[in-house]
Amino acid sequence: MTPNNIFNEILSFQSVKLTMKQERIVQAAIQLFAEKGYSNTSTAEIAKVAEASEASIFKKYGSKEKLLLSIIVPSLKEFFPTMADEVIGPISEANSTFEGFLAAFLKNRSEMVIANKEIFQVIVKELIYKEDLKNELTPYIFEAAASRLARVIDLYKERGELIDIPTHKILKSLLTFIGGFFTSHFVLLNNESVAEEVIEDAVRFIMHGIGIKTTSMN
Amino acid sequence: MTPNNIFNEILSFQSVKLTMKQERIVQAAIQLFAEKGYSNTSTAEIAKVAEASEASIFKKYGSKEKLLLSIIVPSLKEFFPTMADEVIGPISEANSTFEGFLAAFLKNRSEMVIANKEIFQVIVKELIYKEDLKNELTPYIFEAAASRLARVIDLYKERGELIDIPTHKILKSLLTFIGGFFTSHFVLLNNESVAEEVIEDAVRFIMHGIGIKTTSMN
DNA sequence: TCAGTGAGTAAGTAATTACTCACTTTGTAG
DNA sequence: CTACAAAGTGAGTAATTACTTACTCACTGA
Numbered sequence: 001m002t003p004n005n006i007f008n009e010i011l012s013f014q015s016v017k018l019t020m021k022q023e024r025i026v027q028a029a030i031q032l033f034a035e036k037g038y039s040n041t042s043t044a045e046i047a048k049v050a051e052a053s054e055a056s057i058f059k060k061y062g063s064k065e066k067l068l069l070s071i072i073v074p075s076l077k078e079f080f081p082t083m084a085d086e087v088i089g090p091i092s093e094a095n096s097t098f099e100g101f102l103a104a105f106l107k108n109r110s111e112m113v114i115a116n117k118e119i120f121q122v123i124v125k126e127l128i129y130k131e132d133l134k135n136e137l138t139p140y141i142f143e144a145a146a147s148r149l150a151r152v153i154d155l156y157k158e159r160g161e162l163i164d165i166p167t168h169k170i171l172k173s174l175l176t177f178i179g180g181f182f183t184s185h186f187v188l189l190n191n192e193s194v195a196e197e198v199i200e201d202a203v204r205f206i207m208h209g210i211g212i213k214t215t216s217m218n
Numbered sequence: 219m220t221p222n223n224i225f226n227e228i229l230s231f232q233s234v235k236l237t238m239k240q241e242r243i244v245q246a247a248i249q250l251f252a253e254k255g256y257s258n259t260s261t262a263e264i265a266k267v268a269e270a271s272e273a274s275i276f277k278k279y280g281s282k283e284k285l286l287l288s289i290i291v292p293s294l295k296e297f298f299p300t301m302a303d304e305v306i307g308p309i310s311e312a313n314s315t316f317e318g319f320l321a322a323f324l325k326n327r328s329e330m331v332i333a334n335k336e337i338f339q340v341i342v343k344e345l346i347y348k349e350d351l352k353n354e355l356t357p358y359i360f361e362a363a364a365s366r367l368a369r370v371i372d373l374y375k376e377r378g379e380l381i382d383i384p385t386h387k388i389l390k391s392l393l394t395f396i397g398g399f400f401t402s403h404f405v406l407l408n409n410e411s412v413a414e415e416v417i418e419d420a421v422r423f424i425m426h427g428i429g430i431k432t433t434s435m436n
Numbered sequence: 437t438c439a440g441t442g443a444g445t446a447a448g449t450a451a452t453t454a455c456t457c458a459c460t461t462t463g464t465a466g
Numbered sequence: 467c468t469a470c471a472a473a474g475t476g477a478g479t480a481a482t483t484a485c486t487t488a489c490t491c492a493c494t495g496a
Contacts, residue, residue, distance in 0.1 A: 039257035173423040180398025207429035
């Protein structure tokens with residue numbers, strides 16, 4: 001079975017409405033995977049928490065791995081592509097400065113991640129491990145998020161708001177920091193919210209760093 | 219057994235010189251843990267790769283968990299405290315500017331991590347999962363690395379090289395970016411080296427961000 | 437009313453897991 | 467050479483693992 005067929009199969013799980021039992025199974029799996037990791041969670045435990053039988057898991061999902069993917073894959077489309085078309089576009093149009101865009105973007109995505117924090121934790125924790133999964137999903141993530149952010153960067157660069165260095169370099173620094181930001185807040189520290197001030201601090205750091213401003217003209 | 223006793227027990231493993239077989243076991247464990255993760259690696263597999271018997275593992279280490287800790291704990295002292303006393307001090311003394319310090323620091327720590335890349339990967343991957351381990355080690359890491367970095371920040375702040383905001387805010391931004399830097403390069407991308415240019419880019423970002431320099435006096 | 441269908445499950449199974457025990461081999465001090 | 471301790475191991479074990487099978491039940495359309 002090719003990767004594409006696998007993806008379509010996984011996505012088909014959500015197309016038919018889930019029964020109550022199936023919903024309980026998915027919720028139990030999300031909770032346990034986020035808490036203890038995929039490998040340390042047995043199907044027996046998932047069934048117990050969901051108050052269902054183990055066989056029900058396999059009837060619907062076929063394997064433990066597909067249950068994991070049925071959680072991860074559809075959510076990626078929520079974390080990232082939605083981010084591209086429905087988030088990045090409107091946010092950048094509504095903000096005249098890159099600084100404003102950045103603050104709105106970080107706030108918007110933070111709220112999104114917090115609302116789906118356990119799923120986000122599962123994705124981060126498992127993506128680090130699973131080489132195959134990583135290799136299959138990163139091109140997708142890159143296309144969905146990075147390439148659109150690059151366009152926004154180009155836009156504001158033309159307006160003279162951003163430094164004149166290659167866009168890929170700006171993007172790389174930006175993604176490194178944002179990745180660190182989300183990972184530290186929502187995976188390591190497991191925060192429930194992000195204060196306005198924290199976002200302001202992050203934006204200031206991204207825009208101006210920690211050095212004093214030198215008086216140079218452009 | 220209290221945490222302290224556990225730590226002392228773990229540290230005692232390295233105090234006596236390892237036999238060749240024991241060395242092979244540790245090397246096999248590092249390799250497999252880094253590649254597939256602790257939970258996905260069986261003691262049988264470690265024994266096979268090490269060309270030793272499973273019983274030898276348990277004779278020396280008692281449990282699979284202690285084998286993991288015997289890899290992680292001593293290395294932390296190499297990654298972090300050495301960093302504090304033997305790295306941060308000399309580097310900051312040898313560099314008159316914070317920018318110079320930062321470049322030297324990033325280069326020095328990158329080389330250190332690359333030389334022990336698999337161990338670094340094991341630490342990152344397991345620290346994300348294991349709540350207990352994380353809670354036990356973070357105060358230690360913080361004391362070793364963060365508090366010393368804070369002093370360096372204070373030093374250069376007094377010299378007027380860094381912006382005048384609370385040190386903990388500077389530190390937080392710095393650690394977020396550096397954490398993202400090391401994780402993306404050496405865990406996600408599994409890089410073998412870091413080009414001079416990459417470090418320069420990172421330093422520039424940390425110092426000045428991606429916004430254009432505004433002409434404001436201080 | 438009842439055949440057909442999908443949801444759900446109790447009770448398995450073979451394989452794998454971390455770990456143990458009784459034993460042999462090896463290195464070394466006297 | 468020998469005695470003894472440490473290093474090393476083959477052959478287990480009970481528990482857990484992901485997964486299967488053969489079944490019941492609840493519902494629905496004709």
